[in-house]
Amino acid sequence: MKHWQIERDENALVWATLDRAGESTNALSAEVLAEFRELLDQLDQAPPKGLIIRSGKAAGFIAGADIQEFTQLDSAEKGRALIARGWDLFNRLAAVAYPTLALVRGHCLGGGLELSLACRYLLAVDEPGTKFGLPEVMLGIFPGWGGMLRLPQRIGPAAALDLMLTGKTLDAKRAKRMGLADEAVPPRVMTAAARLLVQSGQPRRKLPLLQRLLNGPLKSVVANGARKQVAKKARPEHYPAPYAIIDLWAKHQGNALAAPEVLDRIINSATARNLVRVFFLQERLKGFGKASDFKALRVHVIGAGTMGGDIAAWCVLRGMTVSLQDQNLERIAPALQRAHALFTRRLREPLRVREAFDRLIPDASGDGVAHADVVIEAIFENVAAKHALFRALEPRMKPDAVLATNTSSLRLEELRGVLQRPERLVGIHFFNPVAMMPLVEVVAAEGADPAMVQAACAFVRQIDKLPLPVKSTPGFLVNAVLAPYMLAAMRAVDAGVTPEAVDEAMLAFGMPMGPIELVDTVGLDIALAAGQQLAGGVEPPQCLLALVEKQQLGKKSGQGFYRWADGKPQKVDASGTALAKVGAGRTAIPDGLAESLVKPLIERTAKLVADGVVADAELADAGVIFGTGFAPFTGGPLKYLSDR
């Protein structure tokens, strides 16, 4: 066999090790599954005492199906055949007479988890990389190889739907606690533990009675609750897959082949095609981090404000040691508080929270500069202040350290003039809020040192963000495309459309937040300044000027286009009563409003590609999706344009 290594040991246990040829991670391609079928044929002839399935890759267990094969489905028959391939094979695995065990170390996702669920036992290796999940929904499809059948049987339907509808993952300890894994053991004993467990004869843990009822006669209770949850986040016309998952589980025992019309509709949907495309775009962005071996251990951040404080905390969360500098300790304190809250939320265990907090060093005198591999400047948006800082920084820095600015609007060409080695300055432009936004623009000014730009991309990957290389022009990509869109939205308000109607139109289009609420969130003064810089000298919208005049600056001042309470805009409908929830759709929306608002964004994106600010249309689509949340099911602004 090309992809599987088979050993029969002295106890008549068969160890099947998946080591997919020519790839660094395991995926369940057609070939890999065909070989696995052959293996089951062989074992039918000479049944072992037990079968243990494990991975030969350092990277993890199995990442899922081969998504490349998914892009080659051009007919309904092929789609059904792909589902049948895994569904039938894993049913066969689940039915063999000898005990089977999946020994899972590292990621176990999608088809990999479905294979594991078809084994009698699941042994999780407890280490940081081990995670279990069924993320198919994020590609606009469903776990069709038995996941929708077996995960609810294993951990109960509510927990299973939660995993399948969000795509989130579980670590080894939680997998054990929820009953997904039979055991969670440290790496050094995993082989012995697998051998013992597969021969143990131990029965599978049975679901508690209530869970069995919910997975049987009371299915509709769970299904109705799940539909309500999904409806809060995704409209069925944009994202049909989560609704299909609930129906396939509730009405067809998770067997998509029993509902061919659902299967065909989902597998061939434009949403699935576009989300798969977005997945590959994301892989392309990740690839920018691989051009350099640069690895940062220590980071120094200057400016502990909104951005600097959160950037420092994020880098700590990703394992680095970070010194955080500001004018004095009082200015650093709020950032430390926010960091502690972030660590507590993300790491949960007190020991890990403390370890993280120990790696965040308040550093008013800037001693950390001398040891840092990356220095990030995030002080006031002021050229003179940044010049003074750079002059002082450069002589103290390690010669090969990356020097980066987080500036949104200043020209790198102007900022770097004071440096001995101006070519070393790069832009590493984060978005607010740092912990939430996946994209980071890596800005190269004319004549920038390519090694520094590549090192900056590698650093961005190291902290699990997506680097997008852009040229140094006003607004780079993301802010430059947002500006004309927000301007158009405010022009509509000037023309008499209510802010609620404008926002509702764009939510219905598929944006994560309406543009008027976005202006309120960013701050009206900032929006005005950015507009003046990025809108090419056009007259600012009347509504914006009037509110700024009254110092109604949006969320931060409690009043902007909306009144803000408890961090939420208080939206009202035409009759003046508060809307029950955002997007309740009761405001009058003029025909074609969304199209007309999104048009300037699309046109600006195309222009930036033509001008070479971003290298090609694919990367522009990726940047706008991951930087603004632009409706992912459309595949991005330029894909949307070409589809129309």
Ligand code: NAI
């Ligand atoms: P901020 O005003 O919240 O924080 C700036 C911090 O820098 C303050 O704590 C200040 O005391 C400190 N600082 C000023 N001069 C200093 C010096 N010489 N040495 C040490 N500390 C000094 O500003 P914010 O919003 O965090 O912005 C920082 C940078 O990030 C700016 O260049 C801005 O354009 C950029 N940016 C801001 C975004 C945002 O949404 N706020 C988004 C992306 C980039």
